[in-house]
Amino acid sequence: MRFRIFLLLLPLVSGLARAADLPALWAQRLKTVVAVEFYTETETERRPTVAYGTVIDRHGTIILPPVTVNPRVTPSQLKEFKVYRAGGANGVPAAYLGQDALTGWHYVRVEAPLSAELEPITDFAPAKPQEPAMAEDVWGIGLRNKDEDFQPYFLMSRVALIQGLPQRTAIALQEVAGPGLPVFNRAGEFVGLAVSSFGQSFVQFSRLDRSGTPVVLVNVEESSAFQVAAEVLPYLGRVPTNVFGRPLAWLGANGLQPIDPEVAKFLHLENQSAVVVSEVLEGSPAEQAGMKARDILLAIDGQPLPRLKPDRVVVAYVEREIERRVPGATMTLTVLRGDARQEIRCVLGDEPKLTNEAERRYFDRIGLTAREFVYADAVALRVRTSAMGGVIAHFVKPNGPAGVAGLHTDDWIKEIDGVEVKTFAAAAGKLAEIEADPARTEFVLLVSRGGETAVLRVKLR
């Protein structure tokens, strides 16, 4: 009788023994996760953001998910980075290093006392990372909010699907880690990094809407999708050397649109993918190499574009192929033009000045941030680069004098007080002069919006 009981208990005990190693693994791996808090200071606001980060080296370098920072914000507006350990109440100052174009990760580095307490994720990476198997158990760490001292909690699930998006991405049955935090297998090996913004479709019913409305819900605190270790580990060393993440490779083939399998069949392209180039940007490496709008891109350096699902993923694939290269590198593109295949040899250029690199200045009395007109503005406004000039209304204070006059965000200011402003310096000088003159009661702007212009009269109080 006693014997029998013992036999019954045995499987239970061994199960417990396996589970029992998890607390130890858990405690050790807590040192690889942090919460990062910072402030975004805009013209009139100061907003805190909290993101989750993974430690990547022994110098206290941390990576944060791509969506952490609003792309309209320029790095100089990001203030007071602080890093908190899981369960920690005290933030330690950190520096923002910039964003890497290929991975999209933002890098921060925390100062000495804390950096020594942290452990890089590489310590838990197997020598040869393997994709987790279907149905394999995976687990990770979630972090509570700041008011709960970023208390860590345990999440666990199983792999349900692995897909190329284009990075190999595993989707688990349910939430497995905080976005930006590592995922481990039962042995405690690093198997991937949880990605943010993984949406799930639901239909929402209500008393007013009985037929239901489809909605996509994104859990911002936990994620059920993660990029596998092989898509993470090779790129950890891409620490930006400047906040803008330069150098940035530039091709200048714009508006890439995937073709669907039916179109591929019609064009006799079997077992591969292709993208249509909507536009070849003026003065770009693509233009110099002879690429034309409506060319259909078939292959890069002889490698046909892979079939990825959904179709649009191939666009991200092509963009990554450009981003992983450096300015000056050569890229041989095979395109279909009409019925003929052509080889185009492009030497990648340096990305023109980005919107967040543009000069900007806020004029409080006018209620306007003027921003330098950059190449991307010419592309967005569909004007030749020879027509570049003036400034962009980057921010218009609600109900401020410029706002009341009818100025909108992203309006293109071409003239101030009837005088054409060719450069940012000229426009900023003129606006500063108006702002500094207490006798001034009004001035006039000529702005362009959607190809139409308007004369706006700004009354100063």
Next chain:
Amino acid sequence: MLRVSLLGLALAVSAAGSMSRGFNQLLGAVVRIDVREVAFEDGAKRFNASIGSGVILSADGLILTNAHVASPRAVELSVTLSSLERVSARLVGWDHWTDLALLQLDLAEVKRRGLKFSHAEFGDSSKLYVGQTVYAVGTPFGLTRTATRGIISNNDRYFEDSRGVNGYETGAFNTWLQTDAAINPGNSGGPLVTEDGKVIGISSRGYLGANNLGFAIPASTAKRVVEGLARDGAITRSYIGLVPREMQDLETFYSVALNTGMLVASVDPGSPAARAGLRPGDILLAINGEKVDGRFPEQLPPIQNRIASTPVGEKLRLTVKRGAQTRDYVVVTEKLESRVGEEWVLEKWGLSVRKVSRTFARENQLDDATGVFVIGVQPGFPADVAGLSRGDVITKINQVPIITLDQVKAFHADYEKKPAPVLVEAQRNHQVSLYVLKP
């Protein structure tokens, strides 16, 4: 008993004086219009039915109504006379810019059936004063021969709507009469009259959800449009590409005297004005030597109308002030076009399209007016299955650039005869995509 009360009513009416005869004649001239029109929106040919009002203007049966009641899309127009008899009619012409359309009663049918009708006369809308009593007569919500009473609330109301008449532009060339006489859906096209039954406006629109804010096209405008439509079936206007704006309070900045000039807010790229060298921020002082006064918004429609009334292809001498300098520019007018191009449905593809017009191309910053705009697809049909949707601009079919709507019809006709996959190139927000329409 009944007779007595009727007599009493007649007495009461005659006691109202001048109102009786003219007003009664007017009532005999107001008609209900039942319209069946084709709609192309959903990738299929569908028919919509609606009700409006109209007023007979001549003994030979010309009926004035709104352009948003009777358009070239109407396939069946049925007119109910005041005698309650129904007669068919045909469209003579329409003008969405003033929201007016002219119909012709089937006189042969009228004669055959021995029907009678009276016709109304225009009054002088320029003599109206605010507070003057007016009546709206029409068919609100299908309630035939409904008269409502109100006053002229404003006799010079400016409002321009780039999509006001079923997606077509309206109001740029005239101001409107505003009245508090109840104007409801179905009143559209009915007359707004004075107490003596003279037509001083055509009821056109009201503010939905507002109380007693109705608008009518003044008779002065209607008279001109009726003449033009009766003569040519259409109103041809000239275009130079200036977007006007009132000067109001900008006179000091531009150093011009009060009541002088009109501000050029925008110049359409590639338009006659742009080619002549006009620029936004210019002040238009005179047209062919005639001084222009655009101080207030209400003054803009007459200036626009002055330009639009110039024969197409004629030279206009514009006196323009830019900075401290004043000089003349000569522009050659072009024919004014609507932003809404011709529409059609390609039924086998389940695809409704509209020709891209110059105005549409400019508004959407397209390089030129190539292509057709997708206005609808029918679920489950080839266009929908391929992924086309409303808002796409089809630029090529089987690698052939699409310049005209007829080309698209021809490709569709080929497909109808012998269904085979068709390659379509379309763009949306300047992004080019390819689609295959499969049988």
